Amino acid sequence: MLCPECGKRPATLHFTKIVNGEKTESHLCEVCAQEKGEYMPGFDNGFSFHNLLSGLLNFDMVESESPNIAQPKTVPRCATCGLTYNQFSKIGRFGCSDCFETFRDRLDPLLRRIHGSTTHHGKIPERTKGELKIRRDLEKLREQLARAIESEEFEEAAQLRDQVRSLQERLSE
């Protein structure tokens, strides 16, 4: 058939698109397909960064599958979104923010390869800044409280306990 877009060249590319369950079919020649920005098999434009990325990740997999390295028995799976590390390595994207905690042990080499670094040095959200401080203060107070109780300084312990409580309240606000 001739390409319906230009009517000149033969339609050599056939696309089936399914969007929200609605199936549409189109037949185009290469020139019109490129104009329309459709995916061109065998051309560069179908190759996304994520293909490259999963290449990086799969490299990890190959390494860990070698017999010299102990295999973890369980596959880590994110409790919030259900993504497994294998799935992540295929699609090259995280499923939710909790994935970072779940896969943390395995992320450093990946981040280093992409960014040359593993530690954030940029902006910190205002509220987190406050929360971080409170959490660190809380840790300190709890240690002091434990010591005060151990050494039977109950007056001080009572004061520390009140401070811990008020900080906890501020955190839960």
Next chain:
Amino acid sequence: MSLNQFLENAMSEWMRVKGDHSDVIFSSRVRIARNLAHMPFPMLSTASQSEEVIHLIEEALTKEDIPEILENAELIQMADLTELQKRVLVEKHLISPHLAEESTSGAVLFSQDESVSIMVNEEDHVRIQCLFPGFQLEKAWQLASQIDDWLEKHVTFAFDEQCGYLTSCPTNVGTGIRASVMIHLPALALTQQLNRFIPAITQVGLAVRGIYGEGSEALGNLYQVSNQVTLGQSEVEIINKLQGVVHQMIDHEKQARERLLGLSPIQLEDRVSRSFGILAHAKIIDSKEAMKRLSDVRLGIDLKLLQGVPSSVMNELMVLIQPGFLQQYAGEKLGAEERDVRRAELIRERFGMEKDE
């Protein structure tokens, strides 16, 4: 609709010619990626979770402390737009192709002057973009950061002490920032110097690619230079590095322009005038040729070889002759050949407007 009216609606602030180095840098853009904590990213979220994200952003928009620039901004759902409307927004750089084509529950809001746009449920929950004309990266970052601060008061962003802002793609983790400039390099292209330039830029962690056109081909000698690294450096460091490299590119481009003008002035003037003639009189023109000719004419204007056409018309036309805009202006869907006719018509008409004034 008259072209005049259409232009009034079509033009975004970033298409105007102003800001520093606007003879080489067309626009500066900063976008930052943010996600809500403990919610699946858009790729995995259910319809109701996506709705909740939209609801949370809508709620923030009702707060009294909303930045002035976003007052009266409304969230537009992708589902409510036609394919053509979405395409026009992509061509205006207000939304990404990903939001237009792949997101099922995407939404966007933009400021009146279209310098700020916030995409919701794109690859990340929230993407804040600031787009300014000329070389204004710092200003774009400051505004993006200010909007980020405001939004952060009303929603909790996913943030990790070690990894920074958490994003769907590991390449955005940390600052979540992508800073870029749209740069016009006709003289470096003409003197074959780009092939040496681009690998060097890639080596310092920046990326260069054509804005229109696929692969290595850059239509209209327009390139986008952007940062690739988002983790381990602060936002300001990232922007400073990009600025430093872009300054060098500007210098080289300007030197190349001067050299061309000095060595072969008549050839250059001939090239510019021919392109101007074709644009002013052609009846059929495809986008590839149109972009090439517009680039020549823009160079001619910048070097004062051509008078009578303001350089802003070139910036404008480079956007207006894209397929989505052409069809929007025609008010109907057009095939490739019809588009080539309409494109030539629109360019002639736009040049004609300058004559009348």
